[in-house]
Each structure stands twice: as structure tokens, then as C-alpha cells.
Amino acid sequence: MSTHTAVTLSGVTKTFRTDGGTLTAVDGVDLTVNAGEIVAFLGPNGAGKTTTIDMILGLTAPVAGSISVLGTTPRKAVQAGRVSALLQTGGLLHDLTVKETVTSIASLYRLGTDRVHDVMERTGLTRLASRKVSKCSGGEQQRLKFALALLPDPDVLILDEPTAGMDVSARREFWSTMQSEAQDGRTVIFATHYLQEAEDFSERTILMNNGVIIADGPTAQIRSIAAGRTVSVVLPPDFDATTLDALPGVTAVHRNGDRVVLTTTESDNNALHLLTHGARDMEITAPSLESAFVQLTSKESQ
Amino acid sequence: MNTTFFRIDLMRQLRDYGNLIFVLIMPTTMYIIFGATQSFGDDPAGNANVSFYIMASMAAYGGALSAASIAGTAAIEQMQGWGRQLGLTPASGRRIVATKVAVALTITALAITFVFVTGALTGARADSPSVWVFTFLLILGGSSIFALLGYAIAVTFKSDSATGIASGAIVLLSFLGNVFTPLSGTMLTIAKFTPLYGYVSLARWPQLEGVVLNEGSDELWLILANITVWIALFAALAVLGTRRGRQRR
Numbered sequence: 443m444s445t446h447t448a449v450t451l452s453g454v455t456k457t458f459r460t461d462g463g464t465l466t467a468v469d470g471v472d473l474t475v476n477a478g479e480i481v482a483f484l485g486p487n488g489a490g491k492t493t494t495i496d497m498i499l500g501l502t503a504p505v506a507g508s509i510s511v512l513g514t515t516p517r518k519a520v521q522a523g524r525v526s527a528l529l530q531t532g533g534l535l536h537d538l539t540v541k542e543t544v545t546s547i548a549s550l551y552r553l554g555t556d557r558v559h560d561v562m563e564r565t566g567l568t569r570l571a572s573r574k575v576s577k578c579s580g581g582e583q584q585r586l587k588f589a590l591a592l593l594p595d596p597d598v599l600i601l602d603e604p605t606a607g608m609d610v611s612a613r614r615e616f617w618s619t620m621q622s623e624a625q626d627g628r629t630v631i632f633a634t635h636y637l638q639e640a641e642d643f644s645e646r647t648i649l650m651n652n653g654v655i656i657a658d659g660p661t662a663q664i665r666s667i668a669a670g671r672t673v674s675v676v677l678p679p680d681f682d683a684t685t686l687d688a689l690p691g692v693t694a695v696h697r698n699g700d701r702v703v704l705t706t707t708e709s710d711n712n713a714l715h716l717l718t719h720g721a722r723d724m725e726i727t728a729p730s731l732e733s734a735f736v737q738l739t740s741k742e743s744q
Numbered sequence: 745m746n747t748t749f750f751r752i753d754l755m756r757q758l759r760d761y762g763n764l765i766f767v768l769i770m771p772t773t774m775y776i777i778f779g780a781t782q783s784f785g786d787d788p789a790g791n792a793n794v795s796f797y798i799m800a801s802m803a804a805y806g807g808a809l810s811a812a813s814i815a816g817t818a819a820i821e822q823m824q825g826w827g828r829q830l831g832l833t834p835a836s837g838r839r840i841v842a843t844k845v846a847v848a849l850t851i852t853a854l855a856i857t858f859v860f861v862t863g864a865l866t867g868a869r870a871d872s873p874s875v876w877v878f879t880f881l882l883i884l885g886g887s888s889i890f891a892l893l894g895y896a897i898a899v900t901f902k903s904d905s906a907t908g909i910a911s912g913a914i915v916l917l918s919f920l921g922n923v924f925t926p927l928s929g930t931m932l933t934i935a936k937f938t939p940l941y942g943y944v945s946l947a948r949w950p951q952l953e954g955v956v957l958n959e960g961s962d963e964l965w966l967i968l969a970n971i972t973v974w975i976a977l978f979a980a981l982a983v984l985g986t987r988r989g990r991q992r993r
Contacts, residue, residue: 533828
């Protein structure tokens with residue numbers, strides 16, 4: 443696998459004019475993605491993910507900073523078919539059939555019918571060829587958009603919430619197709635709401651909030667940011683819950699109905715203590731990317 | 745221009761039966777009712793007969809309707825994200841617009857041809873073939889004014905209902921613009937300031953050379969001034985709507 447860079451952003455800023463003034467959607471982002479990397483882009487709505495992706499694709503221009511894609515400008519990389527994307531919701535004509543959609547976009551790349559058939563086969567669209575886009579499920583529409591993104595055989599593939607509107611089995615099927623497409627050294631950057639997808643499919647995770655990158659590193663490392671474990675128990679009625687804060691290693695206490703959830707660095711000791719005082723239905727879990735995410739984004743907004 | 749892209753988009757428009765009925769069938773039907781079946785149809789009028797006059801009027805109405813509705817749907821498509829999808833391909837915006845214009849012209853030409861063929865078969869007569877040809881070309885070219893209107897309405901209202909609004913506007917403006925029933929007196933004076941008036945008067949030029957059916961006649965410069973002012977106004981509306989749409993994003 444080569445080590446040259448696929449995407450570089452330096453000091454990239456994007457602002458929008460709104461009725462109330464100026465909104466800074468992306469605020470001085472520096473980012474380098476190497477060729478062959480699979481990167482997850484996480485963040486709540488309005489974090490600036492889609493705006494960042496739009497700039498990498500040359501759909502909008504930054505007001506400050508520079509972007510380089512495969513050593514050239516975003517627009518040139520797009521025109522050469524070296525970078526393509528599955529964009530968020532919309533973007534299909536409802537009264538075209540699946541095959542017409544793939545064929546018309548392929549014609550803009552000057553690709554022939556062979557490529558159309560090949561891509562439709564690989565994304566499982568062949569049996570849907572003559573179906574109208576409006577009759578396709580959300581998952582099928584996303585798969586169609588994925589096929590459009592694969593048409594130019596890009597070096598860099600960008601997926602903006604690719605599994606939005608898919609059920610669990612459709613999501614699993616989508617990612618297995620995606621993984622086989624990513625195998626031949628293709629760079630993949632995907633934005634997602636599903637933290638599980640970042641945990642399962644990316645080696646590197648970038649967390650974004652309020653237009654800035656708040657964490658960037660190997661997915662396992664990002665996950666460990668949420669230190670300690672959570673201990674969740676149901677306490678007996680006579681238990682004095684106010685003593686929980688004073689337990690060794692406990693950093694947070696949350697109540698969920700009759701269940702209490704402790705975040706702690708000394709889960710074994712706390713568990714022993716609670717069980718001897720009549721606690722039951724205990725669950726101990728390691729931190730998930732989700733808890734790291736919540737911790738980082740809430741820290742940011744304080 | 746891209747022939748595959750052109751063919752698929754054209755087929756798509758031709759499958760839209762609801763719109764086709766409005767654009768192809770309505771003007772033809774109206775011609776048959778108000779033109780072909782009337783007893784005065786064969787009376788002479790300028791360089792052709794009355795049937796020809798009504799045929800040209802209905803074809804002008806159909807042309808305006810077709811141009812406005814196709815430009816309107818094109819604008820809606822762009823807003824619904826198809827424009828972003830196309831923005832990810834090597835095709836330039838200019839090439840895509842050129843293809844779209846070609847599709848719109850093809851369908852508009854089809855709409856006009858429909859009325860003209862029906863006219864030719866049911867008693868519309870002109871003194872020379874050139875009257876037919878110039879009338880056809882003036883209607884086709886002039887219809888692009890209403891592509892601007894359709895586009896402006898679409899970028900302002902930003903929904904599928906924009907096409908309906910545009911069609912309604914064309915019908916209303918056709919009545920006001922002396923396209924359907926020949927107007928006279930105050931109504932005719934008002935008509936001269938409306939957008940369909942300039943367009944339909946230009947379309948009737950090969951036949952009537954400015955003569956207005958009920959009273960008086962128009963100078964060519966007056967007709968061209970009407971068209972120029974309305975093109976400027978519709979273009980300004982389109983630019984304004986596009987700008988507002990961008991800001992809101």
C-alpha cells in the first residue's frame with residue numbers, strides 16, 4: 443500500500459450567510475488522509491461533516507485555507523473520475539428506472555454499457571434494473587447511489603451517511619459490498635451517525651463538532667478516551683444512593699428508573715461492594731465509541 | 745451534447761403522461777373546438793385563413809406551456825439534489841444545460857407540430873409555405889421566454905407545485921394576452937402590456953404583419969419592445985430566486 447496522501451485540508455474554513463448573521467460551518471480544519479486509509483467521520487447534525495465533504499468534492503469552495511485531492515484540486519480530481527461520492531439524501535430522479543439512472547450518469551463519464559452492467563452486478567442492482575427509483579426502498583436507493591459512485595472506479599470514495607434509511611440487514615449487506623470494494627487500496631472516507639459502523643469498519647476515526655475536529659486517531663484509541671467502565675445495577679429499596687458518589691473510582695452516577703449506572707475506573711471493587719449490599723441484575727460494560735463520543739462532544743459544548 | 749443523456753431525459757419527459765396531456769393534447773383539442781369546427785374557419789385573414797390564426801394561437805399557447813413546465817421541472821430537479829449528483833461527474837454545467845435545452849426544444853417542437861399537423865388536416869390554409877415555416881420557428885424560438893418564467897417560478901416556490909403554478913400562469917396570461925378570444929377596447933389596451941401578447945403577436949406576424957383581428961394594428965417595434973421588457977423581467981426574477989435559494993441553504 444502506498445503512503446502518499448489522498449486528501450489534504452489545511453486551515454479550511456467555510457462560512458454561510460444567514461438571516462441572523464454569519465454561520466461558521468467549518469472552522470480552520472487541518473486534516474490529512476493517506477491513500478488506502480478507511481476513515482470514519484463522526485459528529486452530530488450540524489457538526490460540519492457534509493460541508494467538509496462538499497469542499498473535498500469541489501461542490502463548494504472554502505472561504506479560507508486550501509484543499510488538495512490526489513495532488514490536484516478537488517474539481518480536477520472529480521473531473522478525472524479519481525474521486526467520487528455517495529451523497530446524503532436526495533440526488534436521484536424519481537421517474538427514472540435504476541438502469542436509466544446508472545446509464546445516464548455513466549454517459550457523462552463516457553463509460554460504455556459494459557461498465558454499467560459490471561457495476562450493477564457488483565452492487566446487486568441487476569434484478570432491479572427496470573424498477574422506477576420511486577418504487578425502490580430507501581436501502582435500494584442508497585445502493586443505487588453507491589453504484590453511481592463506483593462508476594468511474596475512483597481512488598478516493600466518499601460516503602456521506604451511506605446507510606441512512608436502511609434496516610439492519612440492508613446495512614450489513616451494504617458494508618460487506620463496501621469492504622470488497624475497499625480492498626484494492628481504495629481510500630474510503632465515510633460520515634455516519636451509527637457509531638457501530640465506525641467501530642466495525644474504520645481503522646481511523648475523526649470526531650467533528652461545531653466545525654472543528656475534536657479527536658482524530660485509531661478507532662480503538664478514540665474509544666478508550668472514555669476511561670473506565672460502566673457498572674449498571676438495580677439497588678434494593680433501603681440502599682442509600684447518596685453514598686454512591688463517594689465510592690472509590692466513581693466519576694459519574696446516572697439514574698435510569700430503578701437502575702443506577704456508575705462510570706468508574708474501579709469496576710471490580712465497586713461491583714463487589716454493591717453486590718454485598720443487595721444490588722442485583724448487574725451489567726458491566728467496556729466503553730463504546732458512543733460514550734467517547736458523548737463525552738467529547740459534551741466537553742466541547744461546555 | 746451527450747446523446748445517451750439526451751435520449752434518457754427525453755424518454756423520461758415523454759413518459760410523464762399527465763404533463764403530456766397538458767402540453768400536447770390540450771392545445772390541439774382547443775384548436776379543434778375553437779378553430780376547425782367553426783363555420784368562419786375558412787374566411788381569409790391576412791396571408792392565411794381564420795383557422796390558421798386559431799391554430800397558430802393554440803400552438804403558441806402550447807409552446808409557452810411546454811417551455812415553462814420543462815424549465816420548471818429542470819429547476820426542481822436541480823434543487824432536489826440531482827444537480828449535486830451531476831456536479832460529481834466530469835460533465836460541465838454548460839454541457840448539461842445544453843442537453844436540457846435540447847430536450848425542452850424537442851418536446852416544444854413536438855407540441856407545436858401536433859397542433860400544426862391537426863391544423864393542416866382540418867382546413868388551416870396559408871398563402872405560401874413560408875408562412876407555415878416562419879410561424880413555426882417564431883413560436884418555437886419565442887417559447888424560450890416562458891422557459892425563463894417557468895424557471896423563475898420554480899426557484900421561487902421550490903416545490904413540485906411550481907409546475908402547476910407556471911401552467912396556471914400561462915393559461916391566465918394567455919387570456920389576458922389576446923391569445924384565446926380576440927379582445928377589444930380597454931381589455932385589448934391592457935393586453936398589450938402582458939407577456940403573451942408580444943409573443944403571440946410575433947407568432948402571427950407572418951400571417952397578419954401586425955394587424956390585430958378586431959381593431960387597428962401594431963408596429964413591429966412595439967411587439968419587440970414588449971418581448972424585450974418581459975425577457976428582462978423574467979430573467980431578473982430568475983436571478984433573484986436563484987440567489988435567495990442559495991442563501992437559505
